Amino acid sequence: MSGLEVAALTCAVGRRTVLTDVTFDVAAGQVVGVVGPNGSGKSTLLRALAGIAKPPVGRVLVAGEDLHRLPARARARRVAFVGQEEDLPSGLLVEEAVALGRVPHTAPWDTDAADLPVVHGALAAVGLSDLARRPVEDLSGGERRRVSLARGLAQASPVLVLDEPTNHLDVRHQLHFAHLLRGLGRTVVVALHDLSLAVATCDRLVVVHGGRTTTALPPAEALAPDVVRSAFGVTATPVTDPATGRTHLLMSLEDL
Amino acid sequence: MRLRVGATVLVLAVLLGLSIVVSTAFGAEQLPLGSVARVLWARACGCVTTDLASDTIVWQFRAPRVLLAVLVGAGLALAGVGMQTLVRNPLADPYLLGVSSGAGVGASAVLTMGLFASAGIYALTAGALVGALAAALVVFGVATVQGGLTPLRLVLTGTVLGSAFSALASYLVFRSPDPAAAQSVLFWLLGSLAGAGWQQLVLPATAVAVVGVLMLLGSRWLDALLIGPETASAVGVPVRQVRITLFVALGVLVGVLVAVSGGIGFVGLVVPHAARLLVGPRHRSLLPVAAVLGALFLVWVDVVTRIAVRPTEIPLSVVSGLIGAPAFLALLGRRRYRFGS
Secondary structure (H helix, E strand, C coil), rough: CCCCEEEEEEEECEEEEEEEEEEEEEEECCCCEEEECCCCCCCHHHHHHHHCCCCCCEEEEEECCHHHHCHHHHHHHHHHEEECCCCCCCEEEHHHHHHHHHHCCCCCCCCCHHHHHHHHHHHHHCCCCCHHCCCCHHCCCHHHHHHHHHHHHHHHCCCEECCCCCCCHHHHHHHHHHHHHHHCCEEEEEEEECCHHHHHHEEEEEECCCEECCCCCCCCHHHHHHHCCCCCCCCEEEEEECCCCEEEEEECCCCC | CCCHHHHHHHHHHHHHHHHHHHHHHCCCCCCHHHHHHHHHHHHCCCCCCCCCHHHHHHHHHHHHHHHHHHHHHHHHHHHHHHHHHHCCCCCCCCHHHHCCHHHHHHHHHHHCCCCCCHHHHHHHHHHHHHHHHHHHHHHHHHHHHCCCCCCHHHHHHHHHHHHHHHHHHHHHHCCCCCHHCCCCCCHHCCCCCCCCHHHHHHHHHHHHHHHHHHHHHHHHHHHHHHCCCHHHHCCCCCCHHHHHHHHHHHHHHHHHHHHHHHCCHHHHHHHHHHHHHHHHHHHHHHHHHHHHHHHHHHHHHHHHHHHCCCCCCCCCHHHHHHHHHHHHHHHCCCCCCCCCC
16 A cells, blocks of 8 residues: 655646645545635646646655656556546446446456456445446436446555545435545545535545645644634534534534 | 347348348349359359359449448448547547548549649549548647647537638639539549449558557547546546547548548448447447448448439439438437437
């Protein structure tokens, strides 16, 4: 297993610089959440972390290797990335969509046959085993989201980068998914918009706001009330769940 | 419901084999199937044939023509699949990159100005090929300079430059003193397999085989590319290199096909969709089925062009369009068929 090291990264969309001087470490096996308001640059950061978009400045290291200097195939064996929206072609079967995660491990002319055990394992992990042979257009938005996640899992990379993976998921599947992430034993960087879910799921949080990011801090520290107020413009009150002892955040608009 | 790929290809291939033999009986001069069989059998076993007239018609004229229909049909279908994947657009056809309009400029230059006269009977093919490749090169250059071979950029650049090339071809025809030039350019633009000879098969056969094998070898990468550049990149596909390779391969393939047969509409648009409905969107299944289906379609379209208004021939696009347009609407009108979104 390997961790992730982000060193002095600048992220840009086209020529517009979105984030500067991003520096944080993710220890091997940790789940790190990326939180921030809409348009703060979470997705841009994640694309740079996954090696999809080359940043103008800075490095992303996995096991000491700079992701952006690796060939696409070698990079995809180290980091799997699941983006926010995906347009799966109609007629594609669920297991075929998931099998694409095996592309970095096989030749482009190979069949899926050898990969089926891994594919079915990934489908079982997201609870979609029953739908393996269904066309993707028959699935609901949340189920399609889980298909994309299964593809990321099937990629079997030590590092997993996920952009808003819980979008479209019902509450049960959100919690199930949080549980799944923690049990993977992989290094995970995940953007989440639900702060309570982020607090419950992640070992560390990175807050993206105003063109900067914090380092990876423990959730209670990262989402201290003053940080939440300046980043999100809301008041956060931490409360302790009497049943589980876990901390939750209650949000309210400041001026109400 | 999806059909099994192996069985589908086998059934279509058998149908194609039968069609190749049977279709040589049709034309200005109708031949009984018996004499077609005798000619082909004599040729196959190397025996001496007694029916020289039938032998000439079947072996010298119709057999190479039918085989050219097979190659062009298969090639256009493959190019259509490739183009629809490259630009992720269900309306893409093989001529999207301005290749056919470029070939039109080359062909018009040959027909109206006598360019490439030194190439003799191959002048038209040579002119069209040069025009097609030049057009592909210009589209490639403009798209690359303006930000890369992204789907939208390619569609816009190809469509706009295609119109410019068409205008240029029209200008060449307009200023030609020869009134027959307009007619021959029009006939060429609408596609024809008339006058095909055995020697003309080598180039398209090579292009179709090489590009077909290339696409099949990269089939999983093409699957990923169809979902989107970000996902493709995430699973380790070198997106930029694959796009460039696909563009060059399609440019050369379509250039060669247009050069030997003119612009045949609808084959490269309709056949990929039909094949997708039969066996699903994955390239490993889609490519072989589309190729055989395209070949089968064009063989029979060509038969119709030979016998509809005997003894004159009508251009291929007239027939392929009349069959293809309603077929396309019927396919895309199906409630459950979506290509991308």
